[in-house]
Amino acid sequence: MTDLVSLDYILLAVSGWLIIGACGLFAIKRRGGISYVLYPTGAAIGIALCGLGIYSALGGTQTCILSIGLPDLQFHLRLDSLSSYFLFVLGMVSTGVSLYSIGYFRKEEETPLGLICLEYHVCLASMAMILISDDAYVFMVAWETMSLTATFLVMANHSDPEVRYAGFLYFLISHIGALALLLCFGLLQANTGNYTFANMREQHLDLLWASITFFLAFFGFGAKAGILPLHIWLPEAHPAAPSPISALMSAFVLKTGVYGFLRITFDLLQIQVWWWGVIALTVGLITALFGVVLSATQTDMKRLLAYSSIENIGLMFTGIGLTIIFHAYDMNGMAALSLTATLYHVASHAAFKSLLFLGTGAVLHATGERNLGKLGGLMRFMPWTAWAALIGVLAAAGLPPLGGFVSEWLLIQSFLLTPGLPNSVLNMLIPIVAGVIVLVGAIAAYVMVKFFGVIFLGQPREQKLNQAHDANIWERFGFGWLVAACLMLGFFPVQLTLVIDRVTSFLVGEGIGTTVASNGLLLLAPVASHRASYMPLVFVGVLLACCLLAYVLVRRFYHGRLRQSIPWACGYPFQTSKMQDTAEGLGQPIRHIFGNFFRITRELPSEFDKNPRYRISVEDPFWSMLYRPIAVITEYASRAVGMLQHGRISIYLLYSLATLMLLLLVVT
Amino acid sequence: MNNLSSYLWQILELILAVAAAPLLTGWVNQCRAWLQNKTAPSVFLPHRTLHKLFHKDSVVAENASPLFRMEPYIVFGCMALACGIIPTLSTDLPLSPAADAIALVGLFALGRMFISLAAVDIGTGFGTMGGRREMFIGFIAEPALLMVLFSSSLISKSTLLTSIVANLTSQDLIIHPSMAFAAVAFVMVLLAENARIPVDNPATHLELTMIHEALLLEYSGRSLALMEWAASIKLLAYFCIGIALFLPWGISSVNTPFALLLSLLILTVKLVVVGALLAVLEIVSAKFRIFRVPEFLATAFLIAVIGMLVHFLLGA
Secondary structure, eight states, X not given: OOSOOHHHHHHHHHHHHHHXXXXXXXXXXXXXXXXXXXXXXXXXXXXXXXXXXXXXXXXOOEEEEEEEEETTEEEEEEEOHHHHHHHHXXXXXXXXXHHHHHHHSOSOOSSOHHHHHHHHHHHHHHHHHHHHBOBHHHHHHHHHHHHHHHHXXXXXXXXXXXXXXXXXXXXXXXXXXXXXXXXXXXXHTTTSOOOBHHHHHHOXXXXXXHHHHHHHHHHHXXXXXXXXXXXXXXXXXXXXXXHHHHHHIIIXXXXXXXXXXXXXXXXXXXXXXXXXXXXXXXXXXXXXXXXXXXXXTOOBHHXXXXXXXXXXXXXXXXXXXXXXXXXXXXXXXXXXXXXXXXXXXXXXXXXXXXXXXXXXHHHHHHHOOOBGGGOOOTTTTOHHHHHHHHHHHHHHTTOTTSHHHHHHHHHHXXXXXXXXXXXXXXXXXXXXXXXXXXXXXXXXHHHHHHHHHHHHSSOOSSGGGGXXXXXXXXXXXXXXXXXXXXXXXXXXXXXXXXXXXXXXXXHHSOOSHHHHHTTTTTOBOSSOTTTOOBOHHHHHHHHHHHHHHHHHHHHHHOOOOEEEESOOGGGOOOOOXXXXXXXXXXXXXXXXXXXGGSEEEEEOOOTTOSSOOOEEEEEXXXXXXXXHHHHHHHHHHHHHHHTTOOSOHHXXXXXXXXXXXXXXXXXX | OOSHHHXXXXXXXXXXXXXXXXXXXXXXXXXXHHHTTOOOOOTTHHHHHHHHHHHSOEXXXXXXXXXXXXXXXXXXXXXXXXXXXXXXXXXXXXXXXXXXXXXXXXXXXXHHHHHHHXXXXXXXXXXXXXXXXXXXXXXXXXXXXXXXXXXXXXXXXXXXXXXXXXXXXXXXXXXXXXXXXXXXXXXXXXXXXXTOTTTOOTTOOSOTTOSXXXXXXXXXXXXXXXXXXXXHHHHHHHHHHHHHHHOOTTOBSSOOHHHHHHHHHHHHHHHHHHHHHHHHHHHHOOOOOGGGHXXXXXXXXXXXXXXXXXXXHHTO
16 A cells, blocks of 8 residues: 555554554563563554544544455444544553553562553553444444453452452443443344444434434443443442553543444434433433542542542533534534533543542552551652642642633533523523532532542551652653643643534534634634633633742742741640541531432441440442342342252253243144 | 733732732721721731731641642632632723633632642641531532522623623613522622631631631741731632622723722722621621531522523523
8 A cells, every 4th residue: 555544554553552462462471571662662652643643633534444354244444533533532541551551560460461461452452443443343343352351451450359349340231231232233224234334324213213222322332431320330340450450441441432422322323302412411410410429428549539430421421411402403503512522521531530540559559558548648758649649630620720621611611502492491401500510520629639638648647658659750651641631631722622623523513613713722712702711821821920929029028937847736736647537537528418329327336335436338329229129130030040940851851842832832 | 902001900900909908808807896896906907917927937837748838829829810800990801811700710619629738738637627628618609609600691691700791881770680699699609708607707716617717727927928818819809709790880891090090999989888798797697507508508509590590581
């Protein structure tokens, strides 16, 4: 081939990852080779993919057919702006995580390092394949490969029964989801027998079948993304996996669900109905509120982040729901705005959440603790990790001038523009949804104060924390890359919006790019500059100028000395580290206000206890409301079926005879 | 519009707001003392306190992280920037497009986050308690404040504060029913966010119910001065937001010395009246238990929502 197009380069990147994985298998015990050759090469491919994603999002659509696979089922591949954008996010995240993995996978996990290297790179490659697949066959193969490798990665430390249990749960739920996806693709091809996406785009399903397809996709992709009530695998799988893997899963494996949902709803399905959007919006909003409230009560740092991921996925589905509503009413400009907010949040969540998970990895290696009750004061011993995590925390709290704020700002703007909808009930209710989104964002800030405060600030709650060591140099490179991503996403929203503009033009037929570009490259004004605008660079510039000016003036005019002393604490001299707020204490106001959201079991000591102990456990209510009943029913049903089985061949022959007789009776 | 002189006026307005902010605190304290039949301190007392604190040595806990040392400057910077965004004297602000009402709320949230983190940093019981309570009040007050801002932005179809003010002042004197609800909600949020009675008592110290004071316990000297100053600026900023939304008449739309002087005069009168009203409000109410505060703020949120629904139902 003479001129290589972007799609070829992306296939090259995918095969590069696969080759790296295979090399990992050959060098299974050679730590140096894996660390210093394979992961850095993987990171380089990630950087390349990041650039290629941006480049091809601005270019046109490319397709190709690979004649591998089964004889009649060739691989149809297609690169359009939607897949390019997600490839960009994948490249961004994988670079950070790969860089960090160089330093992280040093000592032997229970799975050999080479095997982890293989699973990790195959997982990356399969995710890239999901994004460029153009028929249901490739899509499902890549999808299942991703689920499998992710399951293996979660179970890296498989001697722990909890880890095996988490892996099983993840595997189970992703397969229930995959079943729904198979059915969904079956409906989309509308009896033509042709499973290419090109064929699916030409089918016009009627309202009933289109609705069934939509909800199958919502269920199937929601299971992967962690929509209520299919979220329960997340808080189990994230703590079980090694931290770079949790980072990758939270940052991108969840996003494949968002990608698939967007692909089917806006690309493959030819109609959108407003009440689909209402349902997606409601479920997304409940997921967001539920996720953030539960994350405020967690005491395990990775579970806390897992629930926070559920919250962010909920926000994305809220945005998609609003987009569907706008699109169904042919208000494409506003649909473009809310879709832009959603896609922006995909990128910013990927950046800050992987950063925070990598931070927990460094803490875990330094202290061996995931329990927030046994951490504290680590900012003094691990400054690099702490400052990187601080950036992540500020972005996760949705505060200006970082990436999380831009997406939240855009989302709120699109909610404020709803009063143009022809449906008056929606008109009234939807701005209130904006209020709930702000509530979710504000509680997220609370959660992040808890996360950062308990781990990095305060006094060390255990003696051994004084020996904590900071992240090593490669881990710091990983932090650095993702911190840079968080800052760039916050400072240059106009540039990214111009890229997203191509995606929204493809999906909903319009983009906000021209409006945004007309105001120059500093001012983000999604509708018109007199209606709403935000200039992050000016904002942060003036903010820093004010802070610096205050600093310089105070230092110039007042020469007061600085004296160090023990903490004052209102003059009470017997302060110990146990008197600080615990993670439970920081969760207490939330438990008090949102008591109905969880199942709380509390054990209070009686007055006469020799050894008084206070115990409180907060449980996800979906276990008792949904999953345990299902488990009980399944067990009951299988026991009922089991009564048929006696293990004697004569009885089985009798069953066959009875079945035959019955069938003959039916036939005659 | 964005010529050099408007930048200069912007800087001047910002400096004036920052410098005069403690006067407002002093005035409210003076009114409160009068109403309590006490001998009132001078309005300049906060300025003198700042001067005194700046000259004192700072004592910092041994285990304080750099975050703790940086925090007073960051919070001060946040509040100063807020004063630059809010139209205090004129609506011709070059800084205004940098941040709209939502970004302004984000800015306050940024300040709050840093205050809370710094309070947790030393690891004393009171500090962490204060940090937790500050965030806890913040996360309920923030949605209520945004609902208030949404109500007014629905009328003027803009989230930029300068556009909202320009729009409201250019109309005839119409009373928007939705704005009446929004005003009530805003006052409740103002009380909570600025640590006033009934949510917090700015005059007490060493009480188990304290919030604002608990955040400042470990600060001394110039750091404490900056924090107190930032709190004064925040009060002024909230007053100015309220004035911009509910009493915008008199805010100049051009930057000429005469117009600005007139506008300054009008603003002073408004602040004096509103400050006195705040003192009355604080005198006649009693402090809540901490767990009544969410109910209080949830009421504010609901009132703001009702205001918005009224806007949709009446179309005004």
